[in-house]
Amino acid sequence: MATEASAGMQNLNIQDQAGQQEAPKPTVILVIGMAGSGKTTFLQRLNAHLHEKQLPGYIINLDPAVTKLPYGAHVDIRDTVNYKNVMKQYSLGPNGAILTSLNLFATRFDQVVGLCEKQRDPPLQYIVADTPGQIEIFTWSASGAIVTEAFASTFPTMIAYIIDTPRCLGPQTFMTNMLQACSILYKTRLPVLLVFNKVDVARHESCLDWMADFENFHQALDSEQSYAATLSRSMSLVLEQFYQNMRAVGVSAVTGEGMDDFMAGVTKCAQEYEEQYKPELVKRQQDRSQQEQQRQAAELERLRADRTADGDIAAAAAASMSRGSGKTVLDGRKGAALQRLAEEEEAEGVLD
């Protein structure tokens, strides 16, 4: 019964006021990975897969430094920012120019979200974004956070973390990759899908074994006694919990193997977003607005106390305003706040 009732609620939620059905929101797939892991090739494959399955998708390129895109992007950062000009104009190196280009683009990202939100027939099911090869430029920059949060506060959003499987077969490089994935999870708090790419070259099963049982990982490290190996051993114990909550698929962007598994993983991540991330997001937004209200109330209170101590400055400001000068002698934030206070009090009839 409870299930039927909640299913009914869900149906009600997707009716607009005119009684028409609103299309479910598309899922955003943010493709992130180390340089050369195969992000662009994977996106090309994903684009072809969406076309083949007739799943309407919207492709966004956020890498300003890519020279040639093997797929048609609906939104391309290169149409807005010229990375080479940014390098010249601001005398920057390649990484600084990528970061600055992304910062410039982030200032207009509300327009990109607006384009994604536009009603279409048939409605979009997926929005896929390729990110710059220098992973930290996206994951650790303010603009990366702006883009991620803009998506995550509007659509179900997940991270597809692309891993270069042939370069992950050694236990130490595997651990480096897992720590990177872990840091992305902590930074974004979004559902992450580990995508072991290039399985046509090297299979990913050993990686899955290491994730499933830390003893397998320790065996692989048996011959190594370095400090880094000891650290990796300890980290594998710490990461056990992280692995349990982590989904992983093996794909080949070149042959197309594993794409159905990938899409199934995306669906589960979108569910996880609805069940875990969204309620947290709503709570964070409520907390933030509550904190802001408290801050404003405290500021107002402090100003009231200030006014009593300093003499009736606010009344003077209000008097000056009511004389119609339209200009107050008070400068800066304090002046503006005092003026607000005076206006408020005037409205309340405290001042003549």
Ligand SMILES: Nc1nc2c(ncn2[C@@H]2O[C@H](COP(=O)(O)OP(=O)(O)OP(=O)(O)O)[C@@H](O)[C@H]2O)c(=O)[nH]1
């Ligand atoms: N064999 C094989 N090669 C792949 C696969 N995916 C990508 N590659 C190759 O890996 C290299 C890097 O691929 P890209 O798609 O450019 O990687 P990227 O992560 O976008 O690179 P950056 O933009 O520089 O970070 C290219 O030579 C691709 O052909 C795959 O599934 N199998």
